[in-house]
Amino acid sequence: MNAPQKNKIITLAGGGLVGSLLALVLAKKGYQVEVFESRPDLRKVDISAGKSINLALANRGIKPLKDLGLMNDIEKMLIPMRGRMVHIDGQQANLQAYGQQAHEVIYSISRGELNGYLMTQAELTGKVNFHFEHRVADVDFSQNQLNLVHQGENINHHFQQLMGTDGANSPVRKAILKQNSHLVQYQNEEQLLDHSYKELVIKADKNGKHKLDKNALHIWPRGNFMIIALPNLDGSFTVTLFLPAKGLSAGLHQNDMSFSHLLNNEQLNKFFDEYFSELKPLIYNLEDDFFTNPIGRLATIKCTPWSFADKALILGDAAHAIVPFHGQGMNCGFEDCDLINQLLPKASELNSDFNWQQFFQTIEQQRKVNSDAIADMAIENYIEMRSSVMQKDYLLKKQCAFKIQQWFPKRFSPRYAMVMFEHRPYKEAFELGEIHKKLLAKLCETIDDAQQLTKEVAIKLLDKYQL
Numbered sequence: 001m002n003a004p005q006k007n008k009i010i011t012l013a014g015g016g017l018v019g020s021l022l023a024l025v026l027a028k029k030g031y032q033v034e035v036f037e038s039r040p041d042l043r044k045v046d047i048s049a050g051k052s053i054n055l056a057l058a059n060r061g062i063k064p065l066k067d068l069g070l071m072n073d074i075e076k077m078l079i080p081m082r083g084r085m086v087h088i089d090g091q092q093a094n095l096q097a098y099g100q101q102a103h104e105v106i107y108s109i110s111r112g113e114l115n116g117y118l119m120t121q122a123e124l125t126g127k128v129n130f131h132f133e134h135r136v137a138d139v140d141f142s143q144n145q146l147n148l149v150h151q152g153e154n155i156n157h158h159f160q161q162l163m164g165t166d167g168a169n170s171p172v173r174k175a176i177l178k179q180n181s182h183l184v185q186y187q188n189e190e191q192l193l194d195h196s197y198k199e200l201v202i203k204a205d206k207n208g209k210h211k212l213d214k215n216a217l218h219i220w221p222r223g224n225f226m227i228i229a230l231p232n233l234d235g236s237f238t239v240t241l242f243l244p245a246k247g248l249s250a251g252l253h254q255n256d257m258s259f260s261h262l263l264n265n266e267q268l269n270k271f272f273d274e275y276f277s278e279l280k281p282l283i284y285n286l287e288d289d290f291f292t293n294p295i296g297r298l299a300t301i302k303c304t305p306w307s308f309a310d311k312a313l314i315l316g317d318a319a320h321a322i323v324p325f326h327g328q329g330m331n332c333g334f335e336d337c338d339l340i341n342q343l344l345p346k347a348s349e350l351n352s353d354f355n356w357q358q359f360f361q362t363i364e365q366q367r368k369v370n371s372d373a374i375a376d377m378a379i380e381n382y383i384e385m386r387s388s389v390m391q392k393d394y395l396l397k398k399q400c401a402f403k404i405q406q407w408f409p410k411r412f413s414p415r416y417a418m419v420m421f422e423h424r425p426y427k428e429a430f431e432l433g434e435i436h437k438k439l440l441a442k443l444c445e446t447i448d449d450a451q452q453l454t455k456e457v458a459i460k461l462l463d464k465y466q467l
């Protein structure tokens with residue numbers, strides 16, 4: 001099992017979305033890549049049931065895919081979503097556009113299809129080996145050795161450089177942090193969200209068509225909880241209920257509802273009848289799917305350092321798992337790969353004195369401030385999605401922000417647009433967004449309709465806030 005001690009071999013733990021893209025990036029740079037993935041090959045076995053079947057791909061994630069020349073293929077897997085379609089029972093569904101220009105859309109894509117495609121592209125380079133059903137149990141840094149479990153047997157793999165793309169529960173992260181726990185700047189925060197999720201499905205109609213507008217991300221906001229639905233190419237929608245894991249009381253009030261109050265068909269039906277009566281008839285096999293599909297937990301991970309000596313670095317969710325409410329976890333992980341693509345020399349140009357330790361530290365330096373920022377924005381966005389989208393004040397601020405952007409695009413871009421459609425660092429988007437909040441709050445003290453906003457007032461505010 002031990003890889004021969006040749007130069008320029010990089011070992012990856014985890015062949016998920018980030019691991020597969022990273023393998024391809026490294027292979028194109030001339031490195032030999034060995035990927036150890038705990039699950040079977042998802043191109044041969046369906047392992048997706050009930051676990052984030054589709055996701056939103058946006059500009060940050062698209063950039064490295066484009067740079068690698070993959071977008072012609074990937075475009076066929078995409079469904080553009082131009083805004084949030086907000087569903088409130090008894091009212092006409094209302095589309096809140098994400099942006100003002102045609103290109104300001106995000107894309108629904110199947111996790112399994114994208115992951116499988118990236119694996120295949122990586123393999124086609126002839127430089128990447130995926131070792132499926134190889135679970136990393138631990139890392140022995142004294143021997144530069146991965147301890148793996150394969151078909152019940154313990155085996156070892158010697159590595160030169162290790163990159164941990166093994167997701168939110170990363171054993172590589174745990175091993176790195178263990179080595180570094182004496183450091184002053186050490187951080188190991190895992191914040192479990194007290195809301196969990198469950199996936200359901202709306203099947204295509206009898207003609208194979210979508211039963212709802214397919215070019216939108218649908219939301220049924222209900223204050224303390226919500227349902228969202230993203231379109232799939234086969235005419236179905238993946239539907240996700242986000243709800244507190246545990247409630248405080250008997251769950252009689254909307255704010256107390258939780259997964260712990262949905263334990264049988266009667267409770268489940270009552271819940272859907274009360275809060276999602278228009279959606280309920282569209283959901284396929286509600287009772288069976290609800291009680292069969294797993295409840296997913298959500299967490300934010302902030303840690304440092306991301307690396308150990310010149311031996312190992314973590315990336316993607318392993319370094320910075322975030323809650324999914326800004327649709328940025330994968331996009332942020334793909335940005336990590338983009339930075340590796342930009343900064344790592346080609347294998348053929350790598351000198352024997354290349355300083356891996358410094359390289360790993362540079363990656364963390366550039367990425368951590370930004371992944372921390374998107375982690376915070378993702379938490380904020382949950383409240384926006386499940387509650388604010390229904391409020392007049394929120395809509396007024398959004399309309400005003402669009403107007404200011406139209407008049408002064410160089411001075412003002414709404415935070416959502418900065419995160420989803422631009423490449424400016426997340427930290428900068430976060431900081432500018434804080435200033436925008438103050439500006440919009442000030443503005444909305446004096447107007448109650450976006451029509452009342454004049455260019456003169458907008459200029460004064462932009463000057464006041466030095467934008």
Ligand SMILES: Cc1cc2nc3c(=O)[nH]c(=O)nc-3n(C[C@H](O)[C@H](O)[C@H](O)COP(=O)(O)OP(=O)(O)OC[C@H]3O[C@@H](n4cnc5c(N)ncnc54)[C@H](O)[C@@H]3O)c2cc1C
Pocket residue numbers: 013014015016017018019036037038039052054055056057134135136137165166167168169170171197240296315316317318322324326327328329330331332333
């Ligand atoms: C409900 C939900 C919705 C989401 N929606 C979006 C969205 O719309 N847009 C977006 O950008 N992001 C979204 N995300 C986030 C996105 O799924 C993650 O950020 C992304 O999957 C991270 O990729 P990764 O490769 O770092 O980790 P993972 O995708 O978790 O991949 C890790 C891989 O490592 C493997 N692995 C784990 N442990 C081991 C081990 N011990 N040994 C070997 N292999 C191991 C796993 O099997 C897996 O293949 C969503 C997440 C959830 C939960």
